[in-house]
Amino acid sequence: MEVRARAPGKIILAGEHAVVHGSTAVAASIDLCTYVSLRFPIPSDNDDSLKLQLKDMSLEFSWPVSRIKEVLPEVVSSLSPTPTSCSIETMKSIAALVEEQNIPEAKIGLATGVSAFLWLYTCIQGYKPATVVVTSELPLGSGLGSSAAFSVALSGALLAFSDSVSLDMSRQEWSVFGESDLELVNKWAFEGERIIHGKPSGIDNTVSTYGNMIKFRSGSLTRLKSNMPLRMLITNTKVGRNTKALVAGVSERTLRHPDAMSFVFNAVDSISKELSTIIQSPAPDDLSITEKEEKIEELMEMNQGLLQCMGVSHAVIETVLRTTLKYKLASKLTGAGGGGCVLTLLPTLLSGTVVDKVTAELESCGFQCLIAATGGKGVEVCFGGSA
Template identity: 75%
Template sequence: MEVKARAPGKIILAGEHAVVHGSTAVAASVDLYTTASVRLPSSSDKDDTVKLQMKDLALEFLWPTSRIKEALGGFVGSISTPTPCPADCLKLMASLVEDQNIPEAKIELASGVSAFLWLYSSILGFVPVDVTITSELPLGSGLGSSAAFCVALSAALLALSGSVDVDRERRGWMAYKEDDLVLLNKWAFEGEKIIHGKPSGIDNTVSTYGSMIKFRSGNLTLIKSNMPLKMLITNTKVGRNTKALVAGVAERTIRHPDAMNSVFKAVDSVSKEVSILIQSLVDDDVSLTANEEKLAELMEMNQGLLQSMGVSHATIETVLRTTLKYKLVSKLTGAGGGGCVLTLLPNLLSEIVVDKVIAELELCGFECFIAGIGGRGAEILFGDSS
């Protein structure tokens, strides 16, 4: 029996980092997906291993099922009550990951493999399984690859476990039922904790539900943009790690609590304004342009506040300067420190200008693309149809 699940990446329009400290943030899914295929070997199959393949990274991990059970068996609880991985269990998982000799250049993946071990053991128990992961998302670039990985994996494992209400006879991609989305999102959050340390939950939530969300302290509001939003995404290709950047902001907050709390409060106001603005009705080009100008100004303010949190980077500043030459406003998205930058492309902007700005950014060694925003969330597929 085989099930596939896919989950989208995301952009954060406003509020990253501050959302970890209780501020509002606004995020949207992007049409770039991570897919997890999970296959249970047939009963005649003698193979007693857990196999994890990361296809695009050309990596394969193998463990005897008994080895995982011996290490983690005492820690897993009930599928219906997602629980954090205890610190002692994290240590045991680290040794299971060490056994696999991940090449030094790809060592960042170790946290993803640990998240896999926790989600697999907790959701499926200790049965032989063959898992393949593929992704259209750049890893560690601010587009939420860690959350998409946890959501896709949890969605496939839950569907196989029989603990969610899915129609196994149905062909084609299908969404989870509303109640099951809550359970899926909770499990993905537990995986994201292993990768991020202290995540806000916004990334796994938008990857689970898709569309566009306003998020604050674990609570989501689905929102619908009435503004046709077009964003250029520039990947600076500077690798960074969300866990370290989130920890850096927390340390700065300990050193300067009053100043940082004022910054988080300002971000909260910016995000709330962004949320109201994108939902407001526009009936002609004049009001659309006026709203785009307001959104650009809010993005500029958010970027300034992110700079004061210490999460910008020389390459991000280069993108800001380059796009500003064309009167276009940009902000980092995700954890910053490199990674991806968003540039608002006004709807009436000529294609010639878009091509010019992309050409100039690419000359700096960056990669540019325009992704669809606000589409579907997690989906599953039984059998081989696509």
């Protein structure tokens, strides 16, 4: 018995940082996914362990299910279709299970992800032995929502084999959950994100679950129906960011210059709203796709200027901007800034030669380049593992 689930990463198209101060932001899914395969051993395998394989990193963790049962006896007693938060007590017990696995020092950042895995697995599947294999097209910790994609794909795979959701298990192709099942996946994934991030906004897991684009403001999320897929070049600068420090820096600047910054956040709000209007406008309307793309490019450039005004850019981001500008392409940072990833819109009519040239030039600077379509599907599952 095997199920595979895949869930997309995300980008922030507009409004990062300003959203903390009440502005609208827009996020979109990208067609770069994290894949989770869940396989239960057949009885003759005589295997009673729970295995987690992180293929991209050639790491495998394994626990006898009896050990999990011993350390986390209370979890299965609460086994329920209702997503629940991990208590601090349980978190400590899970941390003990993770510590037993001797994660390499350089990969210690994975510990919270492994904790989230143990919590979600035991909550949804109890103490069954199984092998879970994770692969991903998303770079880790670069603001593309890799942890949410992991939480969503994992929740999707675990729920696919639970009584909580109803899926046609005979279909051996990628298929979507029903609306109420998606809600359940999203809620469990949010619990996973809480273990990984502490106080997640819920944006990343929502985009990864439902796909497409969402508009969010002051904690309320609105799903958008995009009529306009955008092709983005995503440049991962590989410069690590300290999101908390960047967010704090913007808040401090806001305290020092409340009037100016309030106008800046309002400007970002206008940009996000305008962007979501363009994205949702019916495909054949007054504006051609090229005109819409030009508007989006201008809004991206404006948003980037406002992010620089907030002080969250970085020399390495400017390098990407300069490089793409040479090819007359518009770019903006996405997410926290201070490094991380930069988005560059690739217009529909842009020649492949230009894409190759700009990519080559960015890669020669040591950056990682990914090309992604935005606004695609959310989480999907596939039984039998042949898709």
